[in-house]
Amino acid sequence: MLDNLTQRLAKVVKTMRGEARLTETNTADMLREVRLALLEADVALPAVREFIANVKQKALGEEVIASLTPGQALVGVVQRELASLMGADLGPEASQLSFATQPPAIILMAGLQGAGKTTTVGKLAKYLREQKKKKVLTVSADVYRPAAIGQLQTVTAQVGADFFPTEITDKPVDIALAALDYAKRHYHDVLIIDTAGRLGIDEAMMKEISAIHAAVKPIETLFVVDAMLGQDAINTAKAFNDALPLTGIVLTKLDGDARGGAALSVRHITGKPIKFAGTAEKLDGLEAFDPTRMANRILGMGDILALVEEAQKGVDVAAAKDLAHKIKGGGKFDLNDFKAQLGQMKKIGGLSNLMDKLPAQFQQAAGGANMDQAEKQVRRMEGIINSMTAQERAKPELIKASRKRRIAVGAGVQVQEVNRMLSQFDQMQSMMKKLKGGGMMKMMRGMKGMMPGMR
Structure with missing residues (x-):
């Protein structure tokens, strides 16, 4: 996410921290670097x-100059101003969705075609069901894109929310009103309306979405914008902000763009808070946006709190306790346990997602590991284990040459891949033995080499 900007600013931050004394010259040099980094990122x-x-203004103020560590004080100023640029000055409540209305609370989604509106509706429905415990209904008012209604029906079913069916012959305003009536009668807490997008902004589109807004009076009108749009994101944001009383912004595809800085400008241009960020294609790839924590990540300071939150959501606590009891009781760590650990890693977003939230020094310590390659390797290891018999998983010592050849054929890999996976399993098994004896530091050292690129 915003890789180039993060790399540039992390270097500047490192330089700043090393400054024992701030002068107009070194402050100007640092600000020039920050300015170039932001412009290159399309801000x-x-x-x-x-x-x-x-x-x-703040860097040359008393607070920084009088500080015992002026370099670090200046880093603090940059961090606070970057958070402010993304909406921290609006207060913590601004980035929260409002439900202060007679149910159902209506959320209207607006944006260009291709911005990821329909997928975002599904992600938001999942977020509201799981995080806010809301009964959610979705509806598509997009009668122009033939697959739009079917796509929303599919993603809604995947996240376990309710869907209001419509036809392409229906009028968008009538669809919205019918869905609202249904939501009231079936006691839904939230109604999310997916509207039509166009390849470009046109008068007919704006009239239609304005008419829907006037008919249902949503409590939230969210502008969905593709972070990969570059400077066009700003022009689109202006047009929608002029046509609709927007209440917030959803940034999508933040994980797909090394620059993505134009997304940071949208808050500045519209004056509206960023409420969510789409960080992956999967339906759980939507994060409530926190400007301060995002500023930390962009400056290479990491977001450990987000890491902990994801771990809490994804980790099966009961399974982890069972494994701990098993190991402490002298039980052997087998290939079923190994596969379960790989599954837990996937549940909390995979290696690249974890790495993105770690501070820059930890990312550098990974030695430029190819996280995509590492994640493919994890999936391959799961495939190899799936090709084994129940007996082989429980007793890995049974797996000799002939069994390895059969397993390799079943998984569609070379025998060398099976050997590599078993070698990594052996390393994990030996770490678990050390964990039983409380050797945490030994275990951490033993993790070296566990994943491709992690040397």
């Missing part, structure tokens, strides 16, 4: 100018 020029002016 809008007005937003960059305001950001740099604010940092400069």
